[in-house]
Structure formats: structure tokens, C-alpha cells
Amino acid sequence: MENSWKNIKENPNLRQIFEKRARIIAAIREFFVQENFLEVETPTLVPSPDPSPFNEVFKIEGKNLYLIPSPEFSLKKLLAAGLKNIYQITKAYRDWQEDDPLHLSEFTILEWYRTGADYTDLMVDCENLVNFIFKKTKNTLCPPKKTKINFQGKEIDLTPPWTRISCKEAFKKYANVSLDEFLELKNAREICRTKGYQVNKKNSWEELYHQVFLNEVEPKLPQDKPLILYDYPAPLAALSQIKKTNPKYAERFEFYIGGLELGNGYSELTDFQEQEKRLKEDIKIRRLKGMKVFDYDHEFIEALRSGLPKTAGIAVGVDRLVMLFTNISNIHEVAPLCQ
Template sequence: MSSNSDWRPSASLQVLQQRAKIIRQIRQFFYARDVLEVDTPALSHASVTDLNLRAFSTQFNDPSSPHVATLFLQTSPEFAMKRLLCAGSGAIFQLSKAFRNEEAGRWHNPEFTMLEWYRPDFDHFMLMNEIDALVGPILGTDEARRLTYQQAFMHVLACDPIAADLAALQKLSTDLGYGDLANKEADKDVLLNLLFSQHVEPAISQDKPCFVYDFPASQAALARLNPDDPRVAQRFELYFRGVELANGFHELSDPQEQRQRFLQDNLKRQQQSLPIIAYDELFLAALESGLPSCAGVALGIDRLIMLALGCERLSQVLAFSYSKA
């Protein structure tokens, strides 16, 4: 934690001016395409079941109720934005603060700026085209390359991540120096995530951005399964210089399937001695009323600006990073 005398901003005023220019450019991109800007709550009665996300919570002393309410700072505006879609909003975008109770460091801050948008009648490939049109001019890069998750693994590690069994992934992980973890790990996805983050991500996106799509179905999150190959999901991520910039989906709209995925998340949470998270019933009720066929994506604005300006640390593009907040 900084001392009281170190009150100055984390970012230079020149960087903050450049940041404002990029934010304005993003808004103008969506205004030109007639995408509605929305503003949803940062505090919610429900949170996410995702095993990799930890939400901040707080207590609200509601004067109209004898009970103290637990509220969660949102890890993403996703559920609220999908409720707007179910209510007939049409195409929407949001630039908002998101909060994750995770690490702080070169690429992370517990409070960060997220751009999230949804396009009815788009599939994930159409949305990739739009992301390219947005980020290319900001980063000054050519059109992003596209690889399936399977192709990326095969190219970098000569391993088929979809077909490989646990034993094969344990052997590969051990050969690459992760034997202590690999021999104790019974979850394929943990090893896939390790290998992907440490070896695949850095190798595929150094010279220009790269979309990776068709993630394993076990990592589908909120994406539809691929109807031609149910082993994979219609989910994609965008990487540049080894950094994850965006995570998007051809969105799941089946409320029963969504409830089942929440249940599976909580079963895994139980196995890992993590807290059980109550489902967001308002979100599920909205899905029951009907989510239009759409694709959506969340993009990290601080990381995008950091890469665009050639900065080394996230704190260099934040007015006040966590340590100075």
C-alpha cells in the first residue's frame, strides 16, 4: 500500500488523454452502428458460479427490511445485459467497471474497465469480424488470424486437446516440467488450461492478434455447443502478444441447459471446497421468457489500451491502480 505522500496518479496525464481518446473512439464505433449504450447495476443480489471467478460481496442495511441483504459487485454485466436483450433491447453495448477478487499485478487489477456487447442475429464468426473492425485500428494491426483450439494446440504442442485423455495430458505436462501438479491432477481442463496459458497463448499471437475458437465443451461457460461437433463449444477468445483480450460466445439461450451448467459448476465447487453460489433466478427467468439468438463478447479495455500504447503494466493506463486507490 502506498504512503499518503504518494498521492499522484498511476498513469501519466499524457496516457490518460490517450486513454480518453480510445474510449471516445470505441463509443463512436458503436454509435455509428446504431448499437444502444446501456448502464446496468454494479451491485446485484446474485453472482456467478464460474469456478475461476471470485466476487466481492458487501452488506446492505435496507431501511425498509429487517434483514441485512448480501450484495455482490459484478464480475461482468453479462446477466443484466441479457435480461435487457430478453426484454427486447436489440443490439447493446456497455463500458463499465467490473470487479474480481483475484490477483493484482502486471495484467490484473481488482477493479477494471470492461467493454461488453451483444448482437442479435449474429453468430460468433460475425462477431469476430466486428471485433476485428474495432480493435485493428486501435492496436494498429492487420486482420487477426483464426485458429480452432484444436489447431492451436496441435501447432504449438503437437497434441490433440479434444481427443487426448487424462494420462496423455499428464505425460505431456510432466515432459514440460509440471510433473508435481500433473500427477496429482484428475481434471483434464486444469491441465489443458495450464498448457494453453503457458505455451499456446504466447506462441500464437506475437505478431498480430489471434482468435481461438471451438473450445472444449467442458469449457463452454455460457456458449452453445457446436451442432456439428458437440465435443466443442461456440466460444472464442482473442489474444495479442500472449495476452487474453476478449472472451465471446454464440450465446446459450436454453434455460434448462443453463441451470444444468450452474448445477455442474456448484458440484465442482463442492469438490474443491469452494463456496456454493446461489443461481441468479432473475437471469434464468429472463431466459425462460426467451433470449434472442445472439453473440456476445467481453473485452478488457485496460489491457487493450496498455497494448495499444506500448505500456508494460496495467497500472500505467489507470488513473489510480489498486495500490493507490
């Protein structure tokens, strides 16, 4: 369904969706006020965005500026400057090559950073935030103690604590794959070949991982209850800490509700040398894949060098939260005037 101004004018259902969207965003802000977080604003145009090879960025023609795929680097600079417990709701941009019901090139993102915390603290934050939004936006006729929502034909109980499963457990349970073995590129190729996937010498480990995850693991994750998938393999650490107790894995998690992936969080990496090494590797991969190439954010590394406190941070898709609470399956229907 398109939501041009004409359709919004003629379709009261669209107007109701956008009105609930506003209440959801208001509830998010109220939650963080109660948690004593400071709302901040950071630039959406930067000279050096996150070079993650999983996201293509938009370049401003004629300028050495890019639209941010996330406000993460700027928010961490503020943490290094001494701010604590901050959050931001902002527009972010990613150049998706294909149009699909779960992605927008221009989308709304919520990020928050809790100092003195690790990724397990953020898991609790996610449980509390989602339940707070539910209570603030539910129908007044809804029973006071009811914490269940309906999403795409599924009744989902939001009551915490939510189910938690590690990536290692999920791969074994749903794909019958030992993730410890799969971490070796040679083994990953052989496992994927045995399963019938297309495999060649150019496949990166990440590509092989996602073949199994997207086809055999993610579709089988429980959809009748919220789920936290945690301890991602170290090659997918992104900007997260490696686990001290098991360096094969990272302190990273994603949470799902009704099969909808809503957020990606982790214990933040504070080692500036390791972070610089990862950014350089990302740029190398971008060059090999023929993606836009730009210098990494040296100011971000300098901020980490000055000292970043122990912190956990997460990015949550606001548009997807609206999908969840309005029982909408296509993200384009919940973003006013989206392209």
C-alpha cells in the first residue's frame, strides 16, 4: 500500500497508523526520561560513515559527505566527551539495492548507550522498553494485566524474561551445525557444499554463515514469543567486545518479536587499536566488493583513544516497532510519505 498524501487523505486507516506511530515515539521518549537518559542530536551528514561492508551508503554529489547509516560513531564521541546514558531518535540511510517489505532507504532509528553496563543489561532494557510502549499505546478496552499482542496471526506474550538462545545453540538446534567447527573457513565451505549451497573460492566466511543462518536458522526461530539471539561469532563482532571466556564469540545480540528482527546491541568495543584494525578491514572488504570506498573516521578512533567508559549500546528500528504494534507486515505502510 502506498502512502502518498492522496492515499493518506482518503484512507483513515493510514491516518490511524501514523497517529499510533506518534504515540509510540512519545512513549519511547517517556521511557528514557524515566530512565534518566539524555536525548541528544548528532549530524546526519558526515565525511566518514560506518564502513561496514553489509551496508551501502549514500554520497552527497559534489561533496565529501555521506548520509549516515547509523549515528553510532557520533554518539560514542559524545560518550568519550563525558556524557553518560544517552539516546537518539533520528533518520538514517542505507542504499538497499532491492525493494522489500522490511527495509527502507530512509528509516527512523533509535539508539541508546548505557554506561557501566554490558549487553545483558541491554537485554533487560529491551524487555522493559517494549512492555512500556505496549502499556502506553494499548487499547483502553484491553484488560489491565494483559501483555499479549497480535502480530500477523500470532498471539505473542511480551511478559519478561524473554527466551534467550545463543547462536551456537541455534545453529545446532535448527541447522544441525556445530558453529565451533563452522568458524573455520575450510569447514564452513564443506558444510555448505554438503547442504547443497552454491560454494566457490571467492565466498567469504560471512557469506557462507548467512547462507545457513538465513535459510535454516532464522526462519525456524520461535515466533510466538519474543526471542533474544546472543553471542554472535567473533567474525561478526562489528563494534562489539569479544567474549573473554570464549574468544570465538562476541558479546552481541539481536532481538526478535513475531519473527521480526527489531534490534542489534552489544557490549561496546573500547580498545581503539582493535577498532581501527576492524575499520581498515571493513574498507578492504568494501574495495573487494566494488562498494563505495572512503577513509575511516579518524576522529572516532581518537575519541576511543582518549578513553571510552564501559558501555553497552543498541540500535532499534522504530519503523519496525510501529509495524509490530500496528500489526502491519509492510514497512512502507508505517512510514509517512516514504519513497
